[in-house]
Amino acid sequence: MSTPMKHSSEGKGADRMISMAQAIREALAEEMRRDPLVFIMGEDVAEAGTPFKVLKGLVEEFGPQRVIDTPISEAGFTGIAVGAAMTGMRPVVDIMFGDFLTLAMDQIVNQAAKAHYMSGGKWKVPMVIRTTMGATLRKAAQHSQSLHAWFAHIPGLKVVIPSTPYDAKGLLKTAIRDDNPVLFFEHKAMYSMRGYVPPEEYTIPFGVADVKREGRDLTIVAIGRMVHVALEAAQQLAELGIEAEVIDPRTLVPLDRETLIESARKTGRVIILDEGHQSYGVTAELASVITEGAFYYLDAPVVRMGAMDVPVPFSPPLEDLTVPTSERVVETAKALCGRA
Amino acid sequence: MMSTPGPKIRAERSGYLSIDGEQWLHMYRQMLRIRRFEEQVNELYLSAKMPGLAHLYIGQEAVAVGVCEALRRDDYITSTHRGHGHCLAKGASMDRMFAELLGKAPGYNRGKGGSMHIADPDTGNLGANAIVAGAVGIATGAAFSAKMRGTNQVVVCFFGEGALGQGVLYEVMNMASLWKLPILYVCENNLYTEYTPYHEVLAGEILDRPRAFGLHAEAVDGQDVREVYVTAQRLIERARAGEGPAFLLCNTYRYYGHHVGDIDRSYYRSREEEERWKNERDPIRLLGSWLLQEHLADERVLEMIDREVREEVEAALAFALNAPYPDPDEVRRHVYADEAQL
Numbered sequence: 001m002s003t004p005m006k007h008s009s010e011g012k013g014a015d016r017m018i019s020m021a022q023a024i025r026e027a028l029a030e031e032m033r034r035d036p037l038v039f040i041m042g043e044d045v046a047e048a049g050t051p052f053k054v055l056k057g058l059v060e061e062f063g064p065q066r067v068i069d070t071p072i073s074e075a076g077f078t079g080i081a082v083g084a085a086m087t088g089m090r091p092v093v094d095i096m097f098g099d100f101l102t103l104a105m106d107q108i109v110n111q112a113a114k115a116h117y118m119s120g121g122k123w124k125v126p127m128v129i130r131t132t133m134g135a136t137l138r139k140a141a142q143h144s145q146s147l148h149a150w151f152a153h154i155p156g157l158k159v160v161i162p163s164t165p166y167d168a169k170g171l172l173k174t175a176i177r178d179d180n181p182v183l184f185f186e187h188k189a190m191y192s193m194r195g196y197v198p199p200e201e202y203t204i205p206f207g208v209a210d211v212k213r214e215g216r217d218l219t220i221v222a223i224g225r226m227v228h229v230a231l232e233a234a235q236q237l238a239e240l241g242i243e244a245e246v247i248d249p250r251t252l253v254p255l256d257r258e259t260l261i262e263s264a265r266k267t268g269r270v271i272i273l274d275e276g277h278q279s280y281g282v283t284a285e286l287a288s289v290i291t292e293g294a295f296y297y298l299d300a301p302v303v304r305m306g307a308m309d310v311p312v313p314f315s316p317p318l319e320d321l322t323v324p325t326s327e328r329v330v331e332t333a334k335a336l337c338g339r340a
Numbered sequence: 341m342m343s344t345p346g347p348k349i350r351a352e353r354s355g356y357l358s359i360d361g362e363q364w365l366h367m368y369r370q371m372l373r374i375r376r377f378e379e380q381v382n383e384l385y386l387s388a389k390m391p392g393l394a395h396l397y398i399g400q401e402a403v404a405v406g407v408c409e410a411l412r413r414d415d416y417i418t419s420t421h422r423g424h425g426h427c428l429a430k431g432a433s434m435d436r437m438f439a440e441l442l443g444k445a446p447g448y449n450r451g452k453g454g455s456m457h458i459a460d461p462d463t464g465n466l467g468a469n470a471i472v473a474g475a476v477g478i479a480t481g482a483a484f485s486a487k488m489r490g491t492n493q494v495v496v497c498f499f500g501e502g503a504l505g506q507g508v509l510y511e512v513m514n515m516a517s518l519w520k521l522p523i524l525y526v527c528e529n530n531l532y533t534e535y536t537p538y539h540e541v542l543a544g545e546i547l548d549r550p551r552a553f554g555l556h557a558e559a560v561d562g563q564d565v566r567e568v569y570v571t572a573q574r575l576i577e578r579a580r581a582g583e584g585p586a587f588l589l590c591n592t593y594r595y596y597g598h599h600v601g602d603i604d605r606s607y608y609r610s611r612e613e614e615e616r617w618k619n620e621r622d623p624i625r626l627l628g629s630w631l632l633q634e635h636l637a638d639e640r641v642l643e644m645i646d647r648e649v650r651e652e653v654e655a656a657l658a659f660a661l662n663a664p665y666p667d668p669d670e671v672r673r674h675v676y677a678d679e680a681q682l
Binding site for chain 2: 037039065070071073075076077078079080081082083084085086087088089091106107110111115116117118119120121122123124126155156158178179180
């Protein structure tokens with residue numbers, strides 16, 4: 001990674017700079033070694049290791065009984081995972097593209113999310129649904145969506161979006177040990193991104209935002225790949241004398257409201273970045289949380305920058321217009337700080 | 341609709357008699373418990389004592405009882421919106437059932453599930469489900485888990501013929517067959533998918549569908565608890581022995597409407613048809629007359645069972661009516677398994 005990362009490369013040896021894909025694979029392998037109840041199921045997860053090769057090598061270590069290739073039946077195998085989770089297993093479901101979550105919505109929203117509540121706390125659903133998100137990979141409208149807001153809207157689900165290999169590994173291990181259904185979104189464009197991951201074991205608790213860069217003039221809240229857009233923008237802004245603080249909530253549910261509000265109170269100016277559609281999305285919710293918690297400290301309205309409210313187009317110059325870029329964040333930040 | 345005893349029936353009859361009479365009496369009682377429970381549920385609705393609606397199981401009792409009688413307590417079931425019968429047959433107690441239906445605190449699910457969501461780990465009930473075919477994934481997953489954990493448990497997945505319209509059923513039957521999972525899919529064809537005769541919305545033969553996935557599939561008279569029990573037991577033990585999933589089609593009939601408020605049913609079926617099933621194909625009466633005919637019980641015994649069941653219903657209902665509603669703070673509990681964390 002080119003940008004400085006707290007918890008990542010600072011003061012650590014470069015020998016453990018690994019890719020996001022490898023960090024995810026390590027988390028899965030460690031948890032599968034630790035707990036025989038953990039297993040993986042999904043399309044092309046075994047020998048193929050998924051089209052992104054994230055799971056490569058796992059079937060060799062854990063065998064086809066624990067790394068299970070399914071038919072192309074998202075509803076069916078997600079439902080099977082719900083039942084397996086309720087009866088003692090800890091499934092990790094692989095939904096190849098986040099867009100395919102639509103096929104499993106009843107299983108996730110009506111079954112997994114509600115079984116614990118509807119049963120008065122009697123059944124638990126300890127499962128993880130790993131899936132992908134993110135545009136700008138020229139995959140068009142049905143392989144590029146970032147649908148995390150849908151799940152953050154449903155009580156009973158937890159939603160995790162890591163932005164670094166370090167966070168991905170620690171958060172995935174926590175997700176697998178969690179007793180609730182957890183949606184774990186991985187950005188397709190970040191699998192090859194490298195970062196420091198320590199050799200010793202660690203987990204990262206949910207509900208704890210990470211300040212990826214400290215600053216006094218402006219807060220940029222960002223998730224997933226947008227954290228890197230924010231950090232790039234912050235670097236350019238620093239050259240202009242604007243110090244931006246970059247905060248990654250890391251988990252949307254549970255949400256670390258305090259850290260967001262505290263930063264907004266300190267800087268008085270906030271931009272929120274997300275790769276999900278702007279309308280009715282994550283940026284709206286976070287803006288509302290910050291406005292309610294820091295209203296009297298704000299010097300300007302909170303600015304939201306989500307993905308454009310259009311289906312993701314195929315044509316590269318069009319697609320690139322739909323998600324926030326560091327250039328646009330810099331321009332927005334300058335305007336917000338009265339430096340346009 | 342009445343069948344004349346043929347050679348097959350005569351052979352089965354001697355088979356039925358090889359089963360302990362006490363067990364048939366137990367099934368008689370179980371069917372009667374469901375019948376009387378459901379009659380009381382209807383009363384609660386008509387007297388406006390019950391919030392919401394309920395989908396009555398009356399008429400189909402032989403299916404739940406015949407199948408669950410062949411299960412161990414730690415075997416799993418999933419149920420449907422018409423689920424009271426399955427829950428009771430799997431071992432639920434009436435008082436906590438009534439309490440759940442009334443939204444009361446001592447209900448099986450603290451009143452937070454209601455009629456369509458009764459779930460109880462103690463009796464292996466993974467939950468009734470208000471989405472048609474909503475539990476087929478859960479049931480298949482429980483079978484998958486039983487196989488992975490090596491517990492020797494079997495799962496029964498109950499659903500109505502309406503669920504045959506949902507694609508997820510075919511997805512999970514495919515995987516159950518591929519992976520030889522210990523599960524029995526029990527399809528109760530009560531002839532009406534909500535307010536529509538099933539044949540208007542279902543193409544082909546029902547049994548051809550599971551067979552296309554390589555499932556063993558057969559049909560029984562769902563009004564004859566003896567046939568249901570003997571067949572279910574064979575298919576459940578087959579699954580337990582690792583021989584794979586099966587599909588049991590139970591041809592049956594619901595006496596009441598799709599739900600308790602479905603009073604005028606004349607636009608989708610005739611009163612004559614309803615009367616014919618009640619008079620000629622009632623599962624409780626069919627078993628009762630057989631018990632008398634084979635001298636496994638006399639009128640006195642059957643009357644005593646009825647009296648005991650009515651007393652049980654009365655006491656259970658009183659318990660539920662007198663039970664408190666949940667505390668207001670219950671509304672935020674159990675959203676997550678680790679409430680302290682959020």
